[in-house]
Amino acid sequence: MSLLEVEDLKVTYGTDDGRVHAVNGVSFTIEDGINYGLAGESGSGKSTAAEAIIGLLPDNAQVDATAVRFDGVDLLELSANERQDILWERIAYIPQSAMDSLDPAMTCSAQIRQAIQKHRLVSKSNARSRAHELFEMVGLDPGRIDDYPHEFSGGMRQRVTIAMALALDPDLIIADEPTTGLDVIVQDKIVDTILDIQAQIDSSLLLITHDIGVIAETCDELSLLYGGKVMEQGSVDNMLINPVNPYTMGLKNSFPTVDETDETPVSIPGSPPDLTEEPASCVFVDRCAFATEECENSHPAFVELPNRNQRSACHHAKKAAQMRHEATDPGT
Template sequence: MSEPMLETMNDDALLRVSGLRVEYATANGPVPAVAGVDLTLAKGEFLGVVGESGCGKSTMLFGIAQLLNPPASVTAGEVWFKGENLVAMTAKSLNTLRWRDFSVVMQSAMNALNPVHSIGRQFKDAIKAHAKWSDTQVRARSAEVLELVGIDPVHLKSYPHQLSGGMRQRAMIAMALLFTPDLIVMDEPTSALDVVAQRSLMAQIKELQKQLGFAVIFVTHDMSLVSHFSDRLMVMYAGQVVELGRTRSVFDAPAHPYSKGLLDAFPSIRGEKKRLTGIPGAPPNLAKPPSGCRFHPRCPVAMDRCKADVPELYTVGAAQARCLLHEPAPVSVEVES
């Protein structure tokens, strides 16, 4: 690690992503799906990542976990995890860290289990790949993590098709907890579940996090899902972070017009009835993103300069927002005559 990075890392920083850029190679040239993402995750923190489909959420997650496959690749940036740059690590070194230090729960994870092996066999394979445990230790730990997610250890003998969708999803989370990692990244793990099962699983994940102390990056397109569970919220649009702040602050006073549009698209169970407005138009083609602010073609408060000036992430109270409405006023300097 270089000296400047050592100076910027603090004791609470478990993960630090700097300038992450992920591109897809195409016949017409590279397409940037993630364009310069920066984020810091503290130990034990729950970070929610939201945005429309195609905004780069999952690609960013795969870039952080170094799970990208061609034609996608990290073309710039660094991912520092516990003092090591994952982008510069070899595949062998990464395999040593995965499951042991950080785990990944994929989208539709309940379908990721091998249908021809029992749950216990799949847990055993994961453990044996990273540790030299006896069969007794493997059985004990497998039963322990199943109980953590509310599943009777008798189901270690069950096959995936013998479990409900919610149970398979929880079994995948149990597998991610086998080595009690410091970080678990989740890519829409509740997308295949009904609303009741979603809320139950989210409550269980939050309770496990409090109990075991691991950090979470939770990717979803449903803002309401993370409203009560995440500590901070990252809103992405067209491959960029457009807002980042405390979850409650983002919900109570969204600083970016896109964040407000997402919130207005979800009904509230409290207060007066309001017509859902949604966001007009469609996300841009990332091969040819709009000039200036990428959201300006759909923004209800866009100014003429939004078409030309590229906004940075400006500080808005305790949050950050990529909107020219929050650009600091230039400081005038008086020159004495």
């Protein structure tokens, strides 16, 4: 069953330089029990898409979508209060830089208690014992629930924000760059903690990151954003082993791999598109090594690859898939 269905989501921001088309026709579906990745480089629209789903966009944003359905209910048709209730009861949101936005003047237990008591009628002592339990779940010493955020390291503060988000046993966890700003070993531990907890509370995950390595470790499916559009989407295994979109291919090459140490990472030349213009061409055209005249004239629709749970927005998707097929199976 589909837990979250995002259909043709568009978000623009009003700015002095014109309207920024931050998310431009994004669609994806998260089935129940799936770990879903939303990836792309800085400015590709990942956080904007998450904030649109949650309903936490700033006032200069304008949202348009066919639907944003959670468990069959269109969130865009709910009042702000109804949506907030769903958000707290069923969707846990760990915003980007969450660990830096903990209240420095409140102990961690008080912040967790507040998060619980705002939405549930529970006594102070029950909320406190829940905070204790949550600290244990995220691998923190429950004896430290009355410490202040500054008494913890960055990785530990991130665990506190995860504990807060999990307070009400959500069905979906949306985590925006939960590992950014942490050193590599701590990043791994945070990823393991999220996966552990998810298994314990049986929730789905929408993981937002620019780090393809983290996606490969944690996610079943992926949408790769560029310039506010989904370039390629589908099974992580298929996309990362046999990408057919030039952007996915470029991104895969621009990250060092753990197992293939002799592969030198190559970054994609050029810079991201100007989002104040509605794109008349493929958004990746200026940086694409395979671009043809067709790519200058229109942004491509999705091409579905048969039996692969993989679709690519590229005018040359079919040809790329055929070439990959011939390379892996030269007998055909």
